[in-house]
Amino acid sequence: MLTLKNLSVSIGDKKILKKITYTFEPGKIYAIMGPNGSGKSTLAATVMGHPLYSVSSKSKIIFNKKNIDKLSPDERAKSGIFLSFQTPLSLSGITIYQFMRYALTGRMDPLEIRQKVQEFAKKLKISEDMLSRSLNDGFSGGEKKKMEVIQAAILDPQFVFFDEIDTGVDVDALATIAKFIKKMHSPEKTFVIITHYNRILKYLKPDRILVIKEGMLVKEGNWKLAQVIEKKGYDNL
Amino acid sequence: MNQSNDLQFDYKYGFSMPDTSIFQTKRGISPEIVYQISKIKNEPEWMTAKRLRAYEIFLTKKMPSWGADLSKIDFDDIVYFIRATDKQQNSWEDLPAEIKETYDRIGVPEAEKKFLAGVSAQYESEVVYESITKELTKDGVIFCDMDTALLKYPEIVKEYFGTLIPATDNKFAALNSAVWSGGSFVYVPKGVQVKLPLQAYFRINAERFGQFERTLIIAEEGSIVHYIEGCTAPIYVTDSLHSAVVEIFVKKNARVRYTTVQNWSNNVYNLVTKRAKAEENAVMEWIDCNIGSKVTMKYPSVYLMGEGAKGEVLSIAYAGADQHQDAGAKMIHFAPNTSSRIVSKSISKHGGRTSYRGLVQVMPGATNSSVFVSCDALLMDENSRSDTYPTMKIKENQVEVQHEATVEKLGEEKLFYLTSRGISKNDAEGILVNGFIEPVTREIPLEYSIELNRLMQLEMSGSVG
Numbered sequence A: 001m002l003t004l005k006n007l008s009v010s011i012g013d014k015k016i017l018k019k020i021t022y023t024f025e026p027g028k029i030y031a032i033m034g035p036n037g038s039g040k041s042t043l044a045a046t047v048m049g050h051p052l053y054s055v056s057s058k059s060k061i062i063f064n065k066k067n068i069d070k071l072s073p074d075e076r077a078k079s080g081i082f083l084s085f086q087t088p089l090s091l092s093g094i095t096i097y098q099f100m101r102y103a104l105t106g107r108m109d110p111l112e113i114r115q116k117v118q119e120f121a122k123k124l125k126i127s128e129d130m131l132s133r134s135l136n137d138g139f140s141g142g143e144k145k146k147m148e149v150i151q152a153a154i155l156d157p158q159f160v161f162f163d164e165i166d167t168g169v170d171v172d173a174l175a176t177i178a179k180f181i182k183k184m185h186s187p188e189k190t191f192v193i194i195t196h197y198n199r200i201l202k203y204l205k206p207d208r209i210l211v212i213k214e215g216m217l218v219k220e221g222n223w224k225l226a227q228v229i230e231k232k233g234y235d236n237l
Numbered sequence B: 001m002n003q004s005n006d007l008q009f010d011y012k013y014g015f016s017m018p019d020t021s022i023f024q025t026k027r028g029i030s031p032e033i034v035y036q037i038s039k040i041k042n043e044p045e046w047m048t049a050k051r052l053r054a055y056e057i058f059l060t061k062k063m064p065s066w067g068a069d070l071s072k073i074d075f076d077d078i079v080y081f082i083r084a085t086d087k088q089q090n091s092w093e094d095l096p097a098e099i100k101e102t103y104d105r106i107g108v109p110e111a112e113k114k115f116l117a118g119v120s121a122q123y124e125s126e127v128v129y130e131s132i133t134k135e136l137t138k139d140g141v142i143f144c145d146m147d148t149a150l151l152k153y154p155e156i157v158k159e160y161f162g163t164l165i166p167a168t169d170n171k172f173a174a175l176n177s178a179v180w181s182g183g184s185f186v187y188v189p190k191g192v193q194v195k196l197p198l199q200a201y202f203r204i205n206a207e208r209f210g211q212f213e214r215t216l217i218i219a220e221e222g223s224i225v226h227y228i229e230g231c232t233a234p235i236y237v238t239d240s241l242h243s244a245v246v247e248i249f250v251k252k253n254a255r256v257r258y259t260t261v262q263n264w265s266n267n268v269y270n271l272v273t274k275r276a277k278a279e280e281n282a283v284m285e286w287i288d289c290n291i292g293s294k295v296t297m298k299y300p301s302v303y304l305m306g307e308g309a310k311g312e313v314l315s316i317a318y319a320g321a322d323q324h325q326d327a328g329a330k331m332i333h334f335a336p337n338t339s340s341r342i343v344s345k346s347i348s349k350h351g352g353r354t355s356y357r358g359l360v361q362v363m364p365g366a367t368n369s370s371v372f373v374s375c376d377a378l379l380m381d382e383n384s385r386s387d388t389y390p391t392m393k394i395k396e397n398q399v400e401v402q403h404e405a406t407v408e409k410l411g412e413e414k415l416f417y418l419t420s421r422g423i424s425k426n427d428a429e430g431i432l433v434n435g436f437i438e439p440v441t442r443e444i445p446l447e448y449s450i451e452l453n454r455l456m457q458l459e460m461s462g463s464v465g
Helices: A040-048 A073-079 A096-103 A110-122 A128-132 A141-155 A171-184 A200-205 A223-233 B002-007 B030-039 B043-060 B098-106 B109-111 B134-138 B146-152 B156-160 B171-178 B412-419 B424-440 B448-458
Strands: A002-011 A013-025 A028-034 A060-063 A081-084 A159-163 A190-194 A210-211 A216-221 B118-123 B126-132 B142-145 B185-186 B197-205 B214-219 B224-232 B239-242 B245-250 B255-263 B268-278 B285-292 B297-299 B299-303 B308-317 B323-334 B339-348 B353-362 B370-379 B384-392 B399-407
Touching: A002 A040, A002 A141, A002 A171, A002 B245, A013 A040, A013 A216, A028 A040, A028 A200, A028 A223, A040 A073, A040 A081, A040 A128, A040 A159, A040 A171, A040 A190, A040 B224, A073 A081, A081 A141, A110 A128, A110 B134, A110 B353, A128 B109, A141 A171, A171 A200, A190 B308, A200 B098, A216 A223, B030 B171, B030 B297, B043 B171, B142 B146, B146 B185, B146 B214, B146 B424, B156 B214, B171 B245, B171 B268, B185 B197, B185 B224, B214 B224, B245 B285, B255 B268, B255 B448, B268 B285, B268 B308, B285 B297, B285 B323, B297 B353, B299 B339, B308 B353, B308 B424, B308 B448, B323 B339, B323 B370, B339 B353, B339 B384, B339 B424, B353 B370, B353 B412, B370 B384, B370 B424, B384 B399, B412 B424, B424 B448
Parallel strands: A028 A190, A028 A210, A081 A159, A159 A190, B118 B197, B185 B214, B197 B224, B214 B245, B224 B255, B239 B268, B245 B268, B255 B285, B268 B297, B268 B299, B285 B308, B297 B323, B299 B323, B308 B339, B323 B353, B339 B370, B353 B384, B370 B399
Antiparallel strands: A002 A013, A002 A060, A210 A216, B118 B126, B142 B185
16 A cells, blocks of 8 residues: 655756655556656656655655655565556666566576566567667567566566556557456555556456646546546536 | 675775785885896896996986876875895795785685696786696796896897887886886797686785786687786785786787786776787687776787787776776777777776876778777766777778767666566676676676676775775
8 A cells, every 4th residue: 555645746946746645555556647747757766766756754654554765766666566668778798587587686596587577578468589689678568568567567566557568568468468458457456557548448447536736636536537538628517 | 696795894905914025125216226226136238238228218207297196296296116035936835924825815826726827926026836737838838927037038028029019119117127027927938728717916015015017918820828817905004006017929820818817906007008919810719807096097009020920808897986097098909900899998986087098009001990989988976087088090991980978877777677677776787897897798608797896896896085
């Protein structure tokens, strides 16, 4: 369970998130929607502990009853939070196998990592030769997003932000990714889908939809809200 | 990456043993000292004359006006020759305890245990310990120190010594030619393929003592050899000078690979001239990793003399605080269908400075030659610096030339990506650097690339310098 209390975030002088208070519960899928630049990605990156965002001293981020404000990103990751990046970075000279070996040092056997990567890649329709290449180096948008999903599946975190997992992805890949995510979900897990579009939500049927505008949480509702947004846009909510 | 915790100690090789040398020349250089060095070694007269001529040339040569700052070198304040023990040792047990302890700490015997073909380690000026497997001797391979080679194989030495890098080449080559001591001599007869790498470790252990080793490798027609030198040195307050000369002759269809892992302590001036001559269809590969030293100026070169010859330089340079790595490569194409490949990876951190300095020259008539140059720099922080000085002189039209250069800053965003997967920031930096240098490290034998990755991690963790 993740609770945000009065979450205010800024970069330099610029205020991005303003006093967001919300609790994400286990077993549920959430969607965060909102116009470009409204602060959706900032919210996810802040929870993950991005060093460039400064969090107001009056804010609290509580994960499983523990205050995680002071934790570094790797400590937050180890406590069970995962961020699927909107723009995954390329790592020259490092394959997905190696990357996951580093991430799971002492926690999972390299052979098991290899098998799991291959198993998930197969389900996500990624050819095996992609797995031996430098991660994300020259990969297409869809391939990069699939690699994020593989990482989420192997690290098996309790709480996942999927930041625009659906952008830059073609129709078939979207269906593959969405179905995979749906299967990954379980009663212990909380998934938060950050998106502009309805199409991925049709697969995932989120329990709650949150709308963020100009850094504020302006609306919350069930998944019909997504349809309203699609028809009317954010301005007429 | 979990071994990084083990590496949080002080510079592993930064210990120094009491100076027990039995003979050393007085500080500074003069014709008398040059003469004395030659006499002590019982050298043939032609070598004494060569040394004295080189000394004259050294005096007339100017310091390089480009590259790193060398103004702090005081030639009068250097001891040019020290003999650590009075005679060669042929077994590990016979070595003096202190020297043995130093070697134990670097891990020479371990390397030997791994069935490496030959260990020849230079302690101060002369090689005091070496072992050559019976197989090498049986095949006629010679692997010994240069002083021994000069006494035992004077004809071969005389034929090649200083012909590729004459004393007139540059000031430091002249200095080395005048006062050289130790270094390796490798002779591989026609058609012999040496299966395991030949190894030598170099170490400086006397304050302000310049080490001037001289290495000569001759690979006869169709032969194959891989030579590895690894360097570590104790830390001293005053500056040390290491100025080596390495000459390699790669005959028709022969193949030589020369791998260096240079980890001098951060007060050493490392000014080295390395050159190879590749004949018809010969292959010469330099793998050059510079992690330590205060200043390095080193540009391994290949003269592609024969048709179809190939030359390659793969290099890694790491510069931390107060370090300047001015490194690169030179490829000179003299014959048709020759090809050269330069891959340079440099990393700067804590205000360190790396420079890539390269020269590729294609002479008229070297038709259908191909040139590939790729130099990538990685800056770990805002205070660090990287410069690229690539020079291409192409005097032939039918040549394929490719040149790539990149500079990457290790940004917060990339580190955030790795740390968000549960990897600590320190490990993340190490992983990114290891990934960056991977195209070079994959060419190095496994135990070296592991050691190299560890050294990089050690350097970057800030526990050094």
